[in-house]
Amino acid sequence: MSGSYNEHSKFSPSSAHRILACTPSLLLEQQFPKETSTYAEEGTAAHDLAEHKLKKALKMRSKKPVSKYDSDEMDEYTDTYVEYCLEIIEKVKENCKDLQILIEQKLDFSDYVEGGFGTGDFVIVGTGKLHVIDFKYGIGVIVSAEKNPQMMLYALGALSLFDMLYDIKKVTMTIVQPRTDNFSTYEMSVDDLLKWAEEELKPKALLALKGEGEFCAGKHCRFCRAKNKCRVRAAKNLELLKYEFADPALLSDEEIAEIIGVSEELSKWAGDIYTYASALAVNEGKQWDGYKLVEGRTRRKYTNEEAVVEAAKSAGYSDIYKKNLISVTEMEKLMGKKKFKDILGFLVEKPRGKLTLVSESDKRKAVEAITTEFKVEE
Ligand code: SF4
Structure with a gap:
């Protein structure tokens, strides 16, 4: 649309x-x-x-x-x-x-x-x-x-x-x-x-x-403009946190699997609230009890690159540039898809993505764990 x-x-x-x-x-x-x-x-x-x-x-x-x-x-x-x-x-x-x-x-x-x-x-x-x-x-x-x-x-x-x-x-x-x-x-x-x-x-x-009916929190909340202040969403997520810690002292695999199941929504909600609260503090000076604004770490930077080159050269330093190879995408754009494949195809690989644990309902194809692969090769 x-x-x-x-x-x-x-x-x-x-x-x-x-x-x-x-x-x-x-x-x-x-x-x-x-x-x-x-x-x-x-x-x-x-x-x-x-x-x-x-x-x-x-x-x-x-x-x-x-x-x-x-x-x-x-x-x-x-x-x-x-x-x-x-x-x-x-x-x-x-x-x-x-x-x-x-x-x-x-x-x-x-x-x-x-x-x-x-x-x-x-x-x-x-x-x-x-x-x-x-x-x-x-x-x-x-x-x-x-x-x-x-x-x-x-x-x-x-x-x-x-x-x-x-x-x-x-x-x-x-x-x-x-x-x-x-x-x-x-x-x-x-x-x-x-x-x-x-x-x-x-x-x-x-x-x-x-404006009637039952409030119902779920994955759909992330598209709702009320998501940061909605009490029902907060209550549902806090409910997820109330885990009954019974004996024995360590969580079972089943319990851990259950917690993984709720972690996505919980972290999304917590992230939304943090982003909302930070934006108000930074942009509007809102004070949150027990919190303050601090400056993050920064790196030094040149204020004027041309002036830096001039000053360094006149002081006798000429080796002040480094060359980088352009990226795969930039190279493909430069050569065109076909030429790129002919000239460099054999020198390009697509590494495996970082393995991520997701719910079984995820549409992506399941892959073997690193240790399983290793055992098979052995
Ligand atoms: S954030 Fe609140 S109002 Fe919005 S969809 Fe979720 S439960 Fe409903």
């Missing part, structure tokens, strides 16, 4: 997952300002470029956007998105000549959520089927399309535009997140989508817009 529309729905599709999990959060967070980040700005720039390229590929009028975030990387990943959309168009064309394509379309789902709308990156409708595609430029969280409320809200908005014209039975929702190589697709029947809208979305949205 891009920022093409100036108005914003209170019940924004991109926050739907969190609002449905914790309905009172919608009104609670209104008292905290929206913060933007360079990641968000970069995402908007990537969306604008992707929109432009897709329009151009479909022979529609569009002016190329310019942004300070333009890069070869962004160029490559927006190409991947456009290629994906064009492939879908070709597939739909095989069965339907009279298809409809919408790019950056305002999708209204106010039949289910008062005042609800969002902007769909790419929607295509043909015989019996609706496709909703969302471009994600972030890399922090790999987003799944499966039962993803944001995608389902876009689908509801698109359905209300087209259900009179096309006999739509199925909806396919896809998240294209090229920087993480994530192409997640989920298909559901229109009947199931409408059932969800009536039975889950509508009642919860009603509660959310009135």
Whole structure:
């Protein structure tokens, strides 16, 4: 979703997952300002470029956007998105000549959520089927399309535009997140989508817009503007800390595994609170009981490099530079991908990443521990 529309729905599709999990959060967070980040700005720039390229590929009028975030990387990943959309168009064309394509379309789902709308990156409708595609430029969280409320809200908005014209039975929702190589697709029947809208979305949205319902803390809290001051989130995390230390004196493996399970949320929450408190102290002079501001260690630095060179040389010191080899990425850019592979491919290796313990639900492939590998080699 891009920022093409100036108005914003209170019940924004991109926050739907969190609002449905914790309905009172919608009104609670209104008292905290929206913060933007360079990641968000970069995402908007990537969306604008992707929109432009897709329009151009479909022979529609569009002016190329310019942004300070333009890069070869962004160029490559927006190409991947456009290629994906064009492939879908070709597939739909095989069965339907009279298809409809919408790019950056305002999708209204106010039949289910008062005042609800969002902007769909790419929607295509043909015989019996609706496709909703969302471009994600972030890399922090790999987003799944499966039962993803944001995608389902876009689908509801698109359905209300087209259900009179096309006999739509199925909806396919896809998240294209090229920087993480994530192409997640989920298909559901229109009947199931409408059932969800009536039975889950509508009642919860009603509660959310009135600030009612149960607070519920979980992973979704990290996207809530109330996260630093929310008492329910604090209580849930402090509850995790209350570990019953029974005999014997040492923790069992099962107990340690349980603690690992809660450590991610705990450290995220503690980090959020520390960042919030530090920012207030540094930027607004806020005093926290028992804490003070100190200066971190710094390194000496030249105030004027040209003057340093001149002064050192005139004092007889000429050997004052060191040369560094440019990085693999810079070399690849310099030579181009093919030449780089031909000339230096055999001299480049990708070392193994640092081993990290993660939950079994993590999508990455499990690898052997260092000691196991060693034993196998022996
Ligand atoms: S921080 Fe979590 S529990 Fe608190 S309001 Fe936000 S989503 Fe709900």
